[in-house]
Amino acid sequence: MGEPLYQQVLLAEWVVTTCLQVVVLVCLFRRRGPYRSYPVFSAYLGTVTLQQLLSAWWRRHYGFTSIAYFNLAWGTQTVVLCARWLAVAELMKRVLAGYAAVNKMAQTLLFTLSVIILTFSFALANNGGFYLLISADRAVELTLAVLIAGMFVLVRYYRLAMRNIDRQLGIGFCLYSCAWVAANTIYQMFRHTAGAARDWDFLQSIAFVATLVIWIGAVGKPVEVRAPARAPALTAERYGQLSQELNERLRALDARLKNLFRPGDSGS
Amino acid sequence: MSIALLIFLILIVVVVGLLLWAARPLKGAPLTPDAAFEALSRERHYARLPQILQSLREDDTEFLRVRGHGKLLAQIRQERKRIALRYLKYLEEEFRILLECSRILATMAPELTTKGEFDRLWQGQKFLWNCRVLGWRLRLGMQPWEIFGTLSDMSGTITLELEAAAARLGERALLAADPTLFTQGRRGGSK
Numbered sequence: 001m002g003e004p005l006y007q008q009v010l011l012a013e014w015v016v017t018t019c020l021q022v023v024v025l026v027c028l029f030r031r032r033g034p035y036r037s038y039p040v041f042s043a044y045l046g047t048v049t050l051q052q053l054l055s056a057w058w059r060r061h062y063g064f065t066s067i068a069y070f071n072l073a074w075g076t077q078t079v080v081l082c083a084r085w086l087a088v089a090e091l092m093k094r095v096l097a098g099y100a101a102v103n104k105m106a107q108t109l110l111f112t113l114s115v116i117i118l119t120f121s122f123a124l125a126n127n128g129g130f131y132l133l134i135s136a137d138r139a140v141e142l143t144l145a146v147l148i149a150g151m152f153v154l155v156r157y158y159r160l161a162m163r164n165i166d167r168q169l170g171i172g173f174c175l176y177s178c179a180w181v182a183a184n185t186i187y188q189m190f191r192h193t194a195g196a197a198r199d200w201d202f203l204q205s206i207a208f209v210a211t212l213v214i215w216i217g218a219v220g221k222p223v224e225v226r227a228p229a230r231a232p233a234l235t236a237e238r239y240g241q242l243s244q245e246l247n248e249r250l251r252a253l254d255a256r257l258k259n260l261f262r263p264g265d266s267g268s
Numbered sequence: 269m270s271i272a273l274l275i276f277l278i279l280i281v282v283v284v285g286l287l288l289w290a291a292r293p294l295k296g297a298p299l300t301p302d303a304a305f306e307a308l309s310r311e312r313h314y315a316r317l318p319q320i321l322q323s324l325r326e327d328d329t330e331f332l333r334v335r336g337h338g339k340l341l342a343q344i345r346q347e348r349k350r351i352a353l354r355y356l357k358y359l360e361e362e363f364r365i366l367l368e369c370s371r372i373l374a375t376m377a378p379e380l381t382t383k384g385e386f387d388r389l390w391q392g393q394k395f396l397w398n399c400r401v402l403g404w405r406l407r408l409g410m411q412p413w414e415i416f417g418t419l420s421d422m423s424g425t426i427t428l429e430l431e432a433a434a435a436r437l438g439e440r441a442l443l444a445a446d447p448t449l450f451t452q453g454r455r456g457g458s459k
Contacts, residue, residue: 101380124272149283152290185276
């Protein structure tokens with residue numbers, strides 16, 4: 001791709017991304033919009049929009065390959081990443097809030113998983129300088145993606161009620177983080193190829209556009225006023241009794257099935 | 269291409285796969301706590317299977333082989349296979365309801381242990397796997413006829429056990445939802 005054409009593509013991509021971000025923000029802050037329920041997510045989008053405007057201005061003055069632009073891009077990226085973590089935490093809190101025990105277990109489980117993923121990602125990243133930055137970014141994004149996918153698995157396993165807006169926001173976050181990890185990895189693979197940095201940047205923008213489209217679908221619909229039905233809480237004693245009974249029945253059924261494999265056994 | 273980078277790409281494919289699997293809509297509405305307990309205390313279809321299985325025991329048809337009615341014998345064996353598969357299906361269905369009920373209980377629980385939940389998940393998967401294996405063994409004609417005696421013997425006891433446990437479970441769930449029912453029940457009993 002030639003330089004003038006690339007500049008045009010870059011401009012078009014910037015215009016599309018910014019417009020979509022504004023649309024999401026308008027949907028969030030419209031009359032009776034969901035911004036009150038998602039203050040951190042709204043703040044995150046505001047931060048991203050600000051970063052977008054600031055980096056465009058910086059790029060115009062200093063150029064895409066300048067150190068000044070590099071510092072600003074990665075500096076603001078840290079802020080945006082922190083905001084995204086908080087937005088994901090807000091989402092998880094909203095989804096699991098009504099289920100005390102599942103929530104508590106999910107926190108322990110997902111925290112352990114996060115530590116493992118972070119350690120694993122840093123252990124695999126044996127690069128220095130700029131590539132260390134990319135590796136760190138990838139580690140954080142991969143952890144985010146695993147956290148969200150883990151939350152979805154728990155929601156499905158326990159058949160928890162989940163609002164459509166939460167579902168779509170979660171899918172958007174996860175796919176975006178996955179795309180970011182894939183882009184970083186592919187960039188590291190082909191870093192010696194000409195134009196790899198541009199393609200990497202472009203790939204991330206495409207992923208962000210797709211995410212914004214998903215989020216518009218989520219926040220653009222009328223707000224679900226009625227909360228999903230949730231199960232009543234049981235006391236620890238009552239739960240213990242019921243759980244024990246269920247486990248006994250599950251074990252009994254399993255034992256019966258095992259007997260089917262043994263011809264001649266009466267299965268009593 | 270470095271192996272580490274390849275691992276990252278594989279991980280991403282796994283995460284996206286998990287997300288797509290977990291985010292797809294549920295088949296049918298999830299059971300509510302009331303519906304789960306109600307489903308447990310409902311009469312099982314396979315409660316009548318002991319009688320059917322009893323009538324199809326191998327020794328009941330031994331005389332057909334002795335008298336040379338091979339065609340009829342094959343037909344009866346086919347019928348037995350069909351019944352055994354149906355029984356397995358009901359057993360699997362019952363297990364699924366129990367698992368569903370255990371998950372509903374977990375959402376109402378004050379505390380859960382990760383180990384306990386993993387154990388239950390593992391047991392559930394093992395059971396369902398065993399169901400499948402047995403189903404295929406039956407379909408493929410492996411160990412085909414010996415199990416009918418076992419099936420016949422076990423189905424009676426299992427049905428009774430399940431019904432009794434389901435009734436107790438239903439009562440407890442009802443009491444958990446409304447403890448005043450317990451005292452009402454006692455008053456009713458003393459009349």
